[in-house]
Amino acid sequence: MAVESTTRAKVRWGLLDVVVVVFALVPVLWIASLSFKTPATLTDGKFWPREWTLDNYRTIFDTDQFVRALINSIGIALIATTIAVVLGAMAAYAISRLDFPGKKLLVGVSLLIAMFPQVSLVSPLFEIERQLGLFDTWPGLILPYITFALPLAIYTLSAFFKQIPWDLEKAAKMDGATQAQAFRRVIAPLAAPGVFTTAILVFIFCWNDFLFAITLTSTERSRTVPVALQFFTGESQFEDPTGAICAAAVVITVPIILFVLFFQRRIVSGLTSGAVKG
Amino acid sequence: MADIVLDKVSKRFPDGTTAVQDVDLEIADGEFVILVGPSGCGKSTTLNMIAGLEDISSGELRIGGERVNDKAPRDRDIAMVFQSYALYPNMTVRENMAFPLRLAKLDKETINQKVDEAAKVLELTALLDRKPANLSGGQRQRVAMGRAIVRQPKAFLMDEPLSNLDAKLRVQMRTVVSRLQKQLGTTTVYVTHDQTEAMTLGDRVVIMRGGAVQQVGPPQELYDHPRNLFVAGFIGSPSMNFVHAAVEDGKLRTALGDVPIGERVRRELEAGDAPRELILGIRPEHFEDAALIDDETRRRGMEFEAPVDIVESMGSDKYVYFTVEGERATAAELEELAADAGAADFAGGGSNLVTRLSAESPVREGESRRVWFNLEKIHLFDPGSGRNLTLHEGRSAGALAD
Numbered sequence A: 001m002a003v004e005s006t007t008r009a010k011v012r013w014g015l016l017d018v019v020v021v022v023f024a025l026v027p028v029l030w031i032a033s034l035s036f037k038t039p040a041t042l043t044d045g046k047f048w049p050r051e052w053t054l055d056n057y058r059t060i061f062d063t064d065q066f067v068r069a070l071i072n073s074i075g076i077a078l079i080a081t082t083i084a085v086v087l088g089a090m091a092a093y094a095i096s097r098l099d100f101p102g103k104k105l106l107v108g109v110s111l112l113i114a115m116f117p118q119v120s121l122v123s124p125l126f127e128i129e130r131q132l133g134l135f136d137t138w139p140g141l142i143l144p145y146i147t148f149a150l151p152l153a154i155y156t157l158s159a160f161f162k163q164i165p166w167d168l169e170k171a172a173k174m175d176g177a178t179q180a181q182a183f184r185r186v187i188a189p190l191a192a193p194g195v196f197t198t199a200i201l202v203f204i205f206c207w208n209d210f211l212f213a214i215t216l217t218s219t220e221r222s223r224t225v226p227v228a229l230q231f232f233t234g235e236s237q238f239e240d241p242t243g244a245i246c247a248a249a250v251v252i253t254v255p256i257i258l259f260v261l262f263f264q265r266r267i268v269s270g271l272t273s274g275a276v277k278g
Numbered sequence B: 001m002a003d004i005v006l007d008k009v010s011k012r013f014p015d016g017t018t019a020v021q022d023v024d025l026e027i028a029d030g031e032f033v034i035l036v037g038p039s040g041c042g043k044s045t046t047l048n049m050i051a052g053l054e055d056i057s058s059g060e061l062r063i064g065g066e067r068v069n070d071k072a073p074r075d076r077d078i079a080m081v082f083q084s085y086a087l088y089p090n091m092t093v094r095e096n097m098a099f100p101l102r103l104a105k106l107d108k109e110t111i112n113q114k115v116d117e118a119a120k121v122l123e124l125t126a127l128l129d130r131k132p133a134n135l136s137g138g139q140r141q142r143v144a145m146g147r148a149i150v151r152q153p154k155a156f157l158m159d160e161p162l163s164n165l166d167a168k169l170r171v172q173m174r175t176v177v178s179r180l181q182k183q184l185g186t187t188t189v190y191v192t193h194d195q196t197e198a199m200t201l202g203d204r205v206v207i208m209r210g211g212a213v214q215q216v217g218p219p220q221e222l223y224d225h226p227r228n229l230f231v232a233g234f235i236g237s238p239s240m241n242f243v244h245a246a247v248e249d250g251k252l253r254t255a256l257g258d259v260p261i262g263e264r265v266r267r268e269l270e271a272g273d274a275p276r277e278l279i280l281g282i283r284p285e286h287f288e289d290a291a292l293i294d295d296e297t298r299r300r301g302m303e304f305e306a307p308v309d310i311v312e313s314m315g316s317d318k319y320v321y322f323t324v325e326g327e328r329a330t331a332a333e334l335e336e337l338a339a340d341a342g343a344a345d346f347a348g349g350g351s352n353l354v355t356r357l358s359a360e361s362p363v364r365e366g367e368s369r370r371v372w373f374n375l376e377k378i379h380l381f382d383p384g385s386g387r388n389l390t391l392h393e394g395r396s397a398g399a400l401a402d
């Protein structure tokens, strides 16, 4: 009876999982499929391409447009992620470890920023950046990205930091470590998964942003891929760029997937288990 | 190896809490000293100040004769075992135990040899390559101990090291700790809130309350000659019985009958500011079934009769619970102790007595029984100050002493 019901429960959950995964993946797979189709078969409505081609990929890497946008995307996202994670780590450390006046206010304000509708900030930002000469530059995108990524970074990092058994720092000091040694050899390895997770989340946020990128850029100088895709024309004006756009979409999705897969082992929580009584 | 001296050591936290107040304590080289008290009384703070993990607000701390107030933990050469064990989760058992040695820059061979040695003592040899996550609670506890002993420090500090173990393992580890300390002969300060641990482990016990030391002494001395109500109530399990006592006509009117007093207590009570109400304290083992004692013994005490609530037969003797009518003993100390034990007042009117009677006693639940108690073992406390009035030159002599 009990065995039967658990088997049935397993099947039920399994089916539900499959539905969710399919639902989430179908659009992605469809785009991947489109990117391998020839222009002639593009609209045949078949999920599986009848004729495979890599032309679309060749096209996008041949156009300067896309390569340039890819460089912008990578550069801007990496710089913004690094700064946001470093600043976020400091703030999260303070929030999770120290008691200081205005702690609640800091948390509240960062929550406020996270909730603020970005759309309403786009026009003022556009004006400000034009006045300051930041419009259509890398810093012009990096700055707002940091602003909006910071609350996210602070939240995830302080959640992680709160789980670190800080007794370990004391233990390391008793074992003869300096403050720096205690941090480097004991705390840093435990904080790493949290930092990586946060970095990935922030990176994805920057990488996927369309709103700021379309408003605050105007040329290839700082246009990122999501925006560049919109301006994609293909090789000649009369060519339908759908296949190429799909190829580009696949190309910008791949780094994210690789990124997550690569760091997945490090993200796995439970690394800290066993430090304390547990 | 070193002695540890606390000279009027106090700790005030930035938020204004005074966690430790003017603690004077001299711990001899090789001595095993227990800090005990209810939670929040400043035990950990005291220990952390000795360790160097907390700054000392005022007073002086000397280790091996040298002032160490301003020294970092790493320069004090002291090892600590934490309540949470604080094992490094990313390191194996071997790496955990080797960590202090590696920081001390010992060569690999010496490190391995010392770790193996310590592992053997603590029976950890088979576990050396495991990560802490794959160890049981008792094993983690032993690794934490191993990490402390491996570098032969001047002193061990232990902050409730056994409180996360289950009852059986705790008793087992208690003997391990005790044997280890004797073997190594290293000065040890051990914090616990468990009075049984305090009684069984240490050479000397320091009882703390609200950041101040109440009494220092060997366990038996604290048990027999408590300086105040708090110490009396804290030490002993089951704890001492407390009964309200009103001073009238040179006698003490209590729920157990009129208790006569000797010259010495009378003199105490004649002072102008002497209390008119006292608290009478008596331990469970100083009661006996009145039917079972000889006349010689009978003369040293007095008797009362009360209804029996519960009888717990322990084989060797019986714990018998009585309810006696009359006013309850009340004092700040008693409330604090009750709160710490998690026992808010469960009894309605009257007071509960716990007695330990001989196994031969035919006592039955529900009946009314005559019980004798020893007047020479009685303590009388001033409810205001908590002071033990029967204590003379550190010895308690009962109510009748002349």
Ligand SMILES: Nc1ncnc2c1ncn2[C@@H]1O[C@H](COP(=O)(O)OP(=O)(O)O)[C@@H](O)[C@H]1O
Binding pocket: B013, B014, B015, B017, B018, B019, B037, B038, B039, B040, B041, B042, B043, B044, B045, B046
């Ligand atoms: N960092 C701190 N800031 C303010 N008060 C503290 C701090 N640490 C401990 N205290 C207070 O100091 C008192 C003693 O704490 P502690 O030494 O941990 O008690 P124990 O170990 O005896 O349970 C408690 O009242 C506690 O609330």
Ligand SMILES: [Mg+2]
Binding pocket: B043, B044, B045
């Ligand atoms: Mg404590």
